[in-house]
Amino acid sequence: MMDMKSVESKWQAKWEKTKLNVFNKKNADKKLYVLEMFSYPSGAKLHVGHWYNYGPTDTYARFKKMQGYEVFQPMGFDAFGLPAENYAIKTGIHPKDSTEKNIETMERQLRNMGAMFDWSAEIKTCEENYYKWTQWLFLQLYKKGLAYRKEALVNWCPSCETVLANEQVVDGKCERCSSVVLRKDMTQWFFKITDYAEELLTDLDTIDWPEKTKLMQKNWIGRSTGCEIHFECETGDTITVFTTRPDTLFGVNYVVLAPEHPLVDKLKAAHPENADAIDAYVRYAAEANDIDRLSTAREKTGVFTGAYAIHPLTGKQVPIYLADYVLYSYGTGAVMAVAAHDERDYAFATKYGLPITQVIQKVGGETILPYCEDGILVNSGEFDGLSGEEARDAIAVHLTKIGKGGKKINYRLRDWSVSRQRYWGAPIPMIHCEKCGVVPVPEKDLPVKLPYDVEFRPTGKSPLASHEGFMNCTCPECGGKAQRDPDTLDTFVCSSWYYLRYADAHNEKQAFSTDVANKMLPVDVYVGGSEHACMHLLYARFITKALRDMGYIDFSEPFKRLVHQGIILGPDGNRMSKSHGNVISPDTYIDEYGSDIFRLYLMFGFSYTEGGPWNDDGIKSIARFIERVERIVRKSQEETNGGRTEKGAAEKELDYVKNHTIKSITRDVEAFSFNTSIARIMEYVNALQKYDAENAEKNVAFYKTCVEDLIRMLAPFAPHFSEELWEICGNKDSVFLEEYPLVNEQALIKDETEYAIQVNSKIKAKILIAQGLSDEEIQAVVCANPEIAAQIEGKSIKKCIVVKNRLVNLIVG
């Protein structure tokens, strides 16, 4: 039997030499951009997840190549980021050194995988020739007004000593280290992703993505239609609230501000008698960690400010409260409280003895408060008698007329905070000048290089801040002394545009050429984990749209089709993790069986999008299967041409199975259903073996073409092995230059098909029926069958249902 290891390295060397996997620009009109999410070199080695993402997707790519597409399948490294820096803090090994070393190992392993990656387009986001353009991207967004700085409450991880994006906070904890996240005021750079909220939402309809992922993005964007309403405050300020229920406006009993609301200080000054209580409450709200604060079960608490606001329609005074059930980050950070028709407001009003005014009446039934459904308006002046929907519209229109508010669409999505007080990232290309303020680094001065000799141990400040050589610079506007921005960019910025750079990876003058990008993109099929649904995948869409609006590209969505692979769990059914002690290393399997067999097993043993617990029982059976194929091929080569030349029943049967197999694979691979594809190939192998065993005198020429077709079919699934077999069959060129076998529909037409025959929906017989008969003729054939005739004897046929090529159901009585 073949030594898989040497066969694999032999073919990897040949592919490299013949540049088999390099994208040929001449065939750009047939391009197919197949992309896997690039690797993050945090660990030194590839894990099962990498293999599961890249192996099967490579099979898809190779399959499409054999179908005649010019496939572009690049690979690279998302190399900046926290883990390398955390590792550096622990061990003292510089992030650049450890990252480069990890990349070297992973790259070698990826090459050994034997995927058709086009390494000529490789990118590493931590290299100057890449992050120069990440900085360029930042400058373009800045010019366009999409990058701005604001003082903001940010999520601060005390352990990583850095700011986290909302998306990186999971259950009030740091996504990476699980420390409880605190709130802290800081000046940060933000990208105005909210400008694109509406388009990000509506364009979901134009892309072929899993519905689940689209729904997650939809919920993340969180569009809600409602009304903005202004309440005059006694300090002369205006409190603006957002509500989806303006129909309940007459039922407002009080107004609530989030404890972080900027107006709180003013109200406190106006009511010094309540200052202590307000301070205490603000402190109480700030001290509560996010987990408690976000708990639905948390008891409603709050404090009266002493101040009042004026109801915009009734002119009545309503008290202003602070309560932490109002979130500063959503809407306007203030709500109008309608105790009778909102559960939270009801609970709060009951607790603090506030009045409750019913303004909605249930249609047909008793109204039990709090009543949160739609109904007919009462106690609402001129709006009495309107339905909820009519009232929402009428009140909004009225508010607009009197200048006290109006219709408003609100989004849950917040702007993307991109500043990181971290070393291992792309420096933000901005300069702070005492005279000129914030000044962008001129594009000709890019990249702003990340210095090597930096103290990266956390101090609470950005590591770069204490590097004088980096910080001190001259202002590009006035030429005076100035300071660089000490922060680096969120690594999601690096990964939000890498798919564009791949297409033009060696361009030294631009991030990418517009022409090339428009030809090569969008990515036709993008494959990666679903954990990126609301982060990377949303950011990349935003950046694409922003670049389009700046005229750099002419398409609106980066990834036409998206596929998520499932997750391979540990043998115990838990996620693989060191703490569970259930991590499976692919390396031992690769050593024993080689890349092809490992990949085949990953494809055969799991439903690709489901994943599941690891179990290596099946891997031996794949090895056996491969050996069986090899035996068949070698044996077929020993046959001398001759034997019979005509195609008899046995040949027709084999031809049928072959074409059925081709047809199934063609459909299944397109759907990333690799397990069924391989099952069909196994059936075909069984059929070949059966033909070989049962026909002492074979049609050798025919049999040999069937065996060669098997190699072509198998090639995308077991690339090295198939190349070797192809060579054994006497072929000089790569099997990947062959066309994938095409279905001969003629071979699939059988003279007769087996029908299941039901009588009163119960299966009674299976009979062969000739092709091309009408329903009536089929019924006649069925009734003539002795078995069926016995069943229906003495009964009349009430109905006969014929499903072509499948079954006949006779309803008798």
Next chain:
RNA sequence: GCGGUCGUGGCGGAACUGGCAGACGCGCAAGACUAAGGAUCUUGUGGGUAACUCCAUGCAGGUUCAAUUCCUGUCGACCGCACCA
């Protein structure tokens, strides 16, 4: 709490727009070849029954000639969001 996905043999998993449930493989059993078999090949394999047949896709209903597939309820698992005004 809200939204979503999924529950199929001992196991991994199939079943295209409702149409023969359990493809393919593992495991198991019997046999062949063997000094030997953990190699290879053949056969069998959802459950009950002596058999005709009957029961089976988490559970309970419904629609239909026909339901793993559609609908309602319910239990369980997983994922996402979570005081969203």
